[in-house]
Amino acid sequence: xxxxxxxxxxxxxxxxxxGSFELRADGKAYxxxxxNNGPWTSTQENRKLEFLDDKALFxxxxxxxxxxxxxxxxxxxxxxxxxxxxxxxxxxxxxxxxMEGEPPxxxxxxxxxxxxxxxxxxxxxxFIPLDIKNSSLPAxxxxxxxxxxxxxxxxxxxxxxxANPFTYVNRGYIGRSEKFEAENLVGIELSxxxxxxxxxxxxxxxxxxxxxxx
Numbered sequence: 095x096x097x098x099x100x101x102x103x104x105x106x107x108x109x110x111x112x113g114s115f116e117l118r119a120d121g122k123a124y125x126x127x128x129x130n131n132g133p134w135t136s137t138q139e140n141r142k143l144e145f146l147d148d149k150a151l152f153x154x155x156x157x158x159x160x161x162x163x164x165x166x167x168x169x170x171x172x173x174x175x176x177x178x179x180x181x182x183x184x185x186x187x188x189x190x191x192x193m194e195g196e197p198p199x200x201x202x203x204x205x206x207x208x209x210x211x212x213x214x215x216x217x218x219x220x221f222i223p224l225d226i227k228n229s230s231l232p233a234x235x236x237x238x239x240x241x242x243x244x245x246x247x248x249x250x251x252x253x254x255x256x257a258n259p260f261t262y263v264n265r266g267y268i269g270r271s272e273k274f275e276a277e278n279l280v281g282i283e284l285s286x287x288x289x290x291x292x293x294x295x296x297x298x299x300x301x302x303x304x305x306x307x308x
Contacts, residue, residue, distance in 0.1 A: 104193075105200040107219045112232035115146075117200055117217055119193035121169030122148040128232070129259065130294035145259035145295060153236075158249040159210045168204050168213070188213075210244040256302045259295065260286025267293075279305050 104124065108114030113128035126146040153168040167187045190205040198221040204213040216237045222229050242248055261269030268287040273280070281303025289296050 103195075105195045105197055105217070107198075107217065107234040109219060109230040109232045110221075110226070111230055115234075117193075117202075119191055119202075120171060121153070121167075121188075121191050121202065121204075122171065123151040124148050126150070126259075129298060145263050146257060150257040150259070150262055152255045153215070154253040154255070155204075155209075155213060156251040156253070157209060157211060159244065160246065164208060166204070166206060166209065168202075168215070210242065210246075210248050211250060212239075212241040212243055214239045254302065256284070256300070258284040258286075259300065260284070260289065265293075267295075274301075279303055 102118070104116040104118035106114040106116050106125070108128060113130070114125070115123050115128060116125040117123055123146075126144070129145045131145065155164075155166045155168060157164045157166075165185055167185065168191075170187055170191055188204045188206045188209075192203040192205065194201045198218050200217045202215040202217070204215070216239070217234060219234050220228050220231050236254070238252055240250055240252075258269040258271055260267040267289050270285045270287055272283050272285075274283055275281075281301050283299060283301045285299035286295065
């Protein structure tokens, strides 16, 4: 499957039996069924619970080329995340996204004539035939590749944003975000307090981490 700026189909990510979310060709994440909130739950009320939506996760790129600085959201949509030309003219979206989907992999090309770098993303969840343990990890991996297409040195920064699901929805929960570090890894743990035991998200949490030289 190869699509460009088309948002009605995507590739799901998540371990076997752990729920999933979906990345589509507009660069957004949809269908957050990772909180025991899917249509397979026992009550009709739980089926309506939404903790995250298509604005909850995003990637952004900052490039400094000579004296020029460019900032791009790696997604497509009308005035995404405040990228309004009347209020934030410096914050723009990439011109086009091309996605190739071959489950469990999805590859994204972010196309923009003004950028001095080529930007691609390969996203996947572990899926290893005959290895149930590692194929059931509730994780998604995002690998970016940046290639300088100019003859000059460029400075590049990548940003990933992920909302805390316990404060993103107005359900009276108290969200908690804590930094953690390990060998060759740094991240943020997202959890919630005062979550009632009747909630599908009781006892749950999420983490966002960067592997490598941070």
